[in-house]
Amino acid sequence: MxxxxxxxxxxxxxxxxxxxxxxxxxxxxxxxxxxxxxxxxxxxxxxxFRDPKRSVPQRDGLIVSPADGIISLIEPAAPPPELGLGDVPLTRVSVFMSVFNCHVNRAPIAGTLETMVYRPGKFLNASLDKASEDNERNSLLLRLADGRALPVVQIAGLVARRIVPFAKEGQQLATGERFGLIRFGSRLDVYLPDGVEPLVALGQTMVAGETVMADLAASEPRRMARSE
CATH class of the missing domain: 1.20.10 (Heat-Stable Enterotoxin B)
Structure with missing residues (x-):
C-alpha cells in the first residue's frame, strides 16, 4: 500500500x-x-519527478516503451538528419507525455549508445507532427547487438524547457535502463528498424520499461485496436 x-x-x-x-x-x-x-x-x-520501479521484460528482441504516456503518432518518417542515417522513412512511433506522466525515460532495448546529438529549437505542442522537426530535441542512436540501428528522440514540448540526459556516448544500455528525463511535458519518438511492425496502436497507454512496443523476432502484421 x-x-x-x-x-x-x-x-x-x-x-x-x-x-x-x-x-x-x-x-x-x-x-x-x-x-x-x-x-x-x-x-x-x-x-x-517520481521514478517508480518497473518490471522490464527480459527476452531478447523486445522493444519496450521508452516513456509513460499515450501513443500519439504511428507513421513513416526519416530519422533526424543529425544521426546520419539517411532520408529513407522508417516507422516512427511517438509517445506523448502529459504533465501528469512520469518523465523518466528508459532504453527501449539493449544496445550501445553510439551517438547522442542535442539540437535547440522551438517549444510547440509535443503532440503535433511538426514538433519532431521544429522543437528542441535530443537524438540518440542505439546500436543493437545484431548491428541494426534504433533511433530514439527526446522532444521538448509546450511546457518543457529542459532535456536532461543521464547516459553518455559509448555507454552500453540495458533494456529499461534510465537514460534521461524531460521536464514538464514532452514526447519520445522511436524509429523501428526496417521491416519491424509496431505492436501498439494509436491512443494506447504506455508504461516505460514495461509495455512492449515491437518485437524484432515477430512476423505478425501491425496491431490494430478499437476504442471503448
Missing part, C-alpha cells in the same frame, strides 16, 4: 520540490487559501 501512493523521486526533482515548498510557505504567510493551492502544486511537482 505504501508503494502504491508514495513513489521514489528522482534526484533531479529535489530542488524543484524545495522551490515549490518555499513558495508555498510564502503563500501561507500571505493568505492561507493560496497556501493550500501551493500544497497541491508541491505534491504535483513531487509526483512529476
Amino acid at each position: 505504501h508503494e502504491t501512493f508514495i513513489k521514489p523521486m528522482h534526484p533531479e526533482g529535489i530542488r524543484f520540490v524545495a522551490i515549490f515548498a518555499v513558495i508555498t510557505l510564502i503563500l501561507f504567510w500571505a493568505w492561507e487559501p493560496l497556501g493550500w493551492i501551493g500544497v497541491g502544486l508541491t505534491v504535483w511537482c513531487y509526483y512529476f
Whole structure:
C-alpha cells in the first residue's frame, strides 16, 4: 500500500520540490487559501519527478516503451538528419507525455549508445507532427547487438524547457535502463528498424520499461485496436 501512493523521486526533482515548498510557505504567510493551492502544486511537482520501479521484460528482441504516456503518432518518417542515417522513412512511433506522466525515460532495448546529438529549437505542442522537426530535441542512436540501428528522440514540448540526459556516448544500455528525463511535458519518438511492425496502436497507454512496443523476432502484421 505504501508503494502504491508514495513513489521514489528522482534526484533531479529535489530542488524543484524545495522551490515549490518555499513558495508555498510564502503563500501561507500571505493568505492561507493560496497556501493550500501551493500544497497541491508541491505534491504535483513531487509526483512529476517520481521514478517508480518497473518490471522490464527480459527476452531478447523486445522493444519496450521508452516513456509513460499515450501513443500519439504511428507513421513513416526519416530519422533526424543529425544521426546520419539517411532520408529513407522508417516507422516512427511517438509517445506523448502529459504533465501528469512520469518523465523518466528508459532504453527501449539493449544496445550501445553510439551517438547522442542535442539540437535547440522551438517549444510547440509535443503532440503535433511538426514538433519532431521544429522543437528542441535530443537524438540518440542505439546500436543493437545484431548491428541494426534504433533511433530514439527526446522532444521538448509546450511546457518543457529542459532535456536532461543521464547516459553518455559509448555507454552500453540495458533494456529499461534510465537514460534521461524531460521536464514538464514532452514526447519520445522511436524509429523501428526496417521491416519491424509496431505492436501498439494509436491512443494506447504506455508504461516505460514495461509495455512492449515491437518485437524484432515477430512476423505478425501491425496491431490494430478499437476504442471503448
